[in-house]
Amino acid sequence: MSRFVVVANQKGGVGKTTTVINLGTALALAEKRVLIVDMDPQGNATSGLGFDGSSKKSVYNPLMGLGTLEENIVETATPFLFLSPSSDEMQGFEVEVYENKERAFLLKRALQKVRDRFDYVFIDTPPSLGFVTVNALVAADLLLVPLQAEYYALEGLSQLMRTVQEVQRVYNPSLELQGIVITMADERTNLSRQVEEEARKFFGAKVYETKIARNVKLSEAPSFGQSIIHYDVRSKGAQAYLHLAKEMLERE
Numbered sequence: 001m002s003r004f005v006v007v008a009n010q011k012g013g014v015g016k017t018t019t020v021i022n023l024g025t026a027l028a029l030a031e032k033r034v035l036i037v038d039m040d041p042q043g044n045a046t047s048g049l050g051f052d053g054s055s056k057k058s059v060y061n062p063l064m065g066l067g068t069l070e071e072n073i074v075e076t077a078t079p080f081l082f083l084s085p086s087s088d089e090m091q092g093f094e095v096e097v098y099e100n101k102e103r104a105f106l107l108k109r110a111l112q113k114v115r116d117r118f119d120y121v122f123i124d125t126p127p128s129l130g131f132v133t134v135n136a137l138v139a140a141d142l143l144l145v146p147l148q149a150e151y152y153a154l155e156g157l158s159q160l161m162r163t164v165q166e167v168q169r170v171y172n173p174s175l176e177l178q179g180i181v182i183t184m185a186d187e188r189t190n191l192s193r194q195v196e197e198e199a200r201k202f203f204g205a206k207v208y209e210t211k212i213a214r215n216v217k218l219s220e221a222p223s224f225g226q227s228i229i230h231y232d233v234r235s236k237g238a239q240a241y242l243h244l245a246k247e248m249l250e251r252e
Contacts (some may be wrong), residue, residue, distance in 0.1 A: 008125045011153070030249065036125065068113060
């Protein structure tokens, strides 16, 4: 059964794209067919997988009725891992669809035609709660939230969950919180431990046991267009995402 997973948090720099790329790669290495849909106009998942965003293939096309999503998927260097890239045109998406009464359902309609092709579809989103992110929440079955271990993280999470509840009420009642991943953790600091404790207090088992620690290699890998697993499989970041993938598979 295919899983459509939106990775979202309106706060920037929390590890959304890092999680999409590396968790997707780890699952592909387990021979799960994985599609990454880059809905972020910045295109970081696209460049992080070695594409420059200049390809004529883009998720923008099926969103605007210019062909199907299947026609706008590219193979990555990793077997079983595929990408629907972002492109420069995505910068104007929210303005272009503003008056479209069906604007919240554009991605959902595009994705339905490829549901049978993939085990997992990960949707990367921008650090905002505009039409792009709403489209992703409406299209998804599950929500995965990277939660940075810092002071304002839980406040931002509560805002995101209010948006999710509104999307559930109006557009997508079947959307579920799949899990929360603690990112940029530092066990040496009281703050990092406190954020984790508060998250587990409110969300219980929804918070993954696997945590993603701060890691220089994780920051370096995207500049080489590689996942951390391909860049340095022995690094703590690579091992963490491999463990996260294993934990996700065990949960299901």
